[in-house]
Amino acid sequence: MATQDTVPDAYDDLLERYKRASYLGDAGQVLAWDQEVMMPEGGTPARSKQKSALSGAQHDITTSDAYSEALEASEAADLPQPEASVVREIRREYDRDAKVPKSLVERISEETSNALPVWKEAxxxxxxxxxxxxxxTLLNLKREYAEHIDPDADTYEVLFADFEPWLDLSVAEDILAQLRDELVPLIQELNEADADLASPFAGGTYPDDDQMALARDTLERLQYPFDRGRIDTAPHPFSTGTQFDARVTTRFDESDPISSIGSVIHEFGHATYTLGLPGEHYGTPLGQHRGLSVHESQSRLWENHVGRSKAFWEGYAPIVNEHFGTDISPQAGYEGANQLYPNNLIRVEADELTYHMHIILRFEIERDLLAGDLDVEEVPAVWNDKMEEYLGVRPETDAEGCLQDIHWSHGSFGYFPTYSLGSVMAAQLFAAAEDDIPELDAKIRDGEFDALHDWLTENVHRHGQRYKTNRLVKEATGSEFTADAFVAYANEKFGDLYGL
Structure with missing residues (x-):
């Protein structure tokens, strides 16, 4: 760590300004959480103005002359690590933020807040x-936003960099193409296999109150600290917060508790990453997540490699039975959590393999929308056609199809590739953790998660934004970021389940 003698006053000034802007952003997250979870339906007109004002104030700080001067002086100081990484991250953000007019930032914030209740009603x-x-409206605003940042670049590429700043879009495209090439024939082979996996929850009714009680016990088993978080319900599950307060949400289907179990563990993965960021660096790039691909790697690691593992269900099935009055065996629970479902309409309820077809579908639709090659009115028909082509099912309603996810109401165009990138990254990280942690399966079975928490904190969480994405993966695993570990994992796990 650098000493005060090696860090100029300009760097301290820059960091204080950056922190103030970060605090405003975090306050905006709390308002967004409240709007989705607690706010009365009639509160939107005021909430949209509040969020817009916060976004404008944040933009004022990070585009001011004083901020720019402090940034330039810090860059000229030839800072040591990790201060040089902080300045690198601030420079990247500044170069984007300074090009976007404050009025556009405020309007995007206001329009996304107004869009949320419209999406819910639709x-x-x-x-x-x-x-x-x-x-x-949001597509037009986001096109304008991207045009200000880089008028010569592909719109989708500019927006993708908001969520994954240090992996080129070409990397995402290559990984999505590899997943399509590898998974489509595997899924076909699995569907044709002579296997009869258990569906232990089929035909039952599981009240919301019982599912919430199970959700809380699941979080406690995973060592979620309720003194720094809480669980609520929301129309679309999400997690948000800081290393001092990271909240999770879920939703319930009384006929299918597996979907809620998966979403609870998924959002726990997000929250445990957020809570693992170094508290002493709160408000700075060193106290912030690396990007959405890394964030998704943490949620998908806990959801799939832990929560859908045989070892986990060996310890978890008795807890489920206690809450639901069932007699589900660990093997049946494991099979139920991992079988491929033919009626695969909803992304967040999809099995681990066909999930990626949902990502590819939305990625292609978003690209065509932003490029002007697809009219908004055509989305339901195109969505349904692609669902039939990629997944062999056709939604009967818009709610099961193009309205199922909340992200477009947030203006989050360019987000979806990070789901697949995160899943791929999760496999690579978990394979490295298995190599480093003795008897990890036994620990998962026994509900002993300290070793895995510690490994992830040491190798991912504590670094914040010190490293670029690929460097972070290489530091943690010893290898460049690739899809190879995921492909091997998918073939081994599902080949064994389906007797291939």
């Missing part, structure tokens, strides 16, 4: 036409 009535105009 989904409840399964009517894309109610939401289409909001999507059109």
């Amino acid at each position: 989904k409840s009535e399964s009517d894309w036409s109610q939401f289409a105009s909001k999507v059109e």
